[in-house]
Amino acid sequence: VFARSSPAWPFVGAFAEAAMVGALADWFAVTALFRHPMGLSFIPHTAIIPKNKNRIADNLGDFVQGEFFSTERVTNVIRTVDPAEKVAQWLADEKNADLIGSGAVKLLAYGLTLFDNAEVRAFFRKAVADKFADIDLSTLAGQILQALTHDGRHQAVLDQMLTATSKYLNDEDIKHRVAGFLAQKIPLYFKSWKDSTANYAIDKLLDFLGAVLAEVDRDATHPLRAEFDRAVWRLIARLKDDPAFREQVRAHQRQLASNEVLSEYVDGLWRDFNGWLRADLASAQSSIRSRLSGAVRTFGATLAGDAGMRQVINEQILLHLPRLLDHFRPKLGVFISSKMKEWKEHEVVEKLELNIGRDLQFIRLNGTLVGGCVGLAIHLLTVWLQ
Secondary structure (H helix, E strand, C coil), X not given: CCCCCCCCHHHHHHHHHHHHHHHHHHHHHHHHHHCCHHHCCCCCCCCHHHXXXXXXXXXXXXXXXXXXXXXXXXXXXXXXXXXXHHHHHHHHCHHHHHHHHHHHHHHHHHHHHHHCCHHHHHHXXXXXXXXXXXXXXXXXXXXXXXXHHHHHHHHHHHHHHHHHHHHHHCCHXXXXXXXXXXXXXXXXXXXXXXXXXXXXXXHHHHHHHHHHHHHHHHCCCCHHHHHHHHHHHHHHHHHHHCHHHHHHHHHHHHHHHCCHHHHHHHHHHHHHHHHHHHHHHHCCCCHHHHHHHHHHHHHHHHHHCCHHHHHHXXXXXXXXXXXXXXXXXXXXXXXXXXXXXXXXXXXXXXXXXXXXXXXHHHHXXXXXXXXXXXHHHHHHHHHHHC
């Protein structure tokens, strides 16, 4: 219609024709990546991504594990970053330390809520009781006593006991308490004697016991020490080799494990402790939170000032990391691949188009403009050659 009205129209027509070709060609090419253009499934090399979904998934998994988690790449990053120093500086920061303390407190509060459940407490109470009943207490006690007797260590324990007991018996307040206790338990004894005489006899008895214990404490060769040695070894032998004694210990062990009174007492202690913990954790001035934050901050500052320790940590990371990478790298690739394979073909298309849809539109626009410019250039060349 306008071709003869102006010499410019043929150039406009050449641009428009080529632009239309470029637009349609790029539309076809982009569409063919994701689906069959116009639903024409017989056209080869269309719906490329859905058809090759599994191959793409495997290649993506291999690419991620090979490029991002190769041993050489990761170790080079660690050598450059110095993770021990970064962690130390992060922990030494007061805000970060408080963050860790608050997180630990929240986790502890959640754990207390869980353990406050009656069924949970009953389960753990039964589990602990069953575990205690299954322990070979005789053998364990024998081994512990035998370890204590090595190189005369039990004598050192005896020294501590003797010193503490002697001091206890020589305490005037303790003597009055013993006298009061005996006056309640055996009043006839105190009625037949005058109170002062009875108290005098008790004082003398306790003084005698204290003196004997002090003498044994001072004399490393005292006969009572040798008797103590023999008693300990006899007890060890019975715990290990005396079936009747072992069965007796076993019976007491089972009785203790099933004792409801003891179980209730322990449960009561837990409730009291749980209540104190809850009150502290709920407080804005929680001592537990403050101590945790302070410990984290102190640890971070100490680590930040100890170059040798940081070097040891980094060396340990570099030593063990390759083995961990070799173990987890294939699993990471398989995870990525299997996850992508689980997607339906239309899901893969939707996810890709959702993320790069704007760029796909610009590909079509670019095809239109580039095609038009190429058509215009060809027309100019044709005119020039004529």
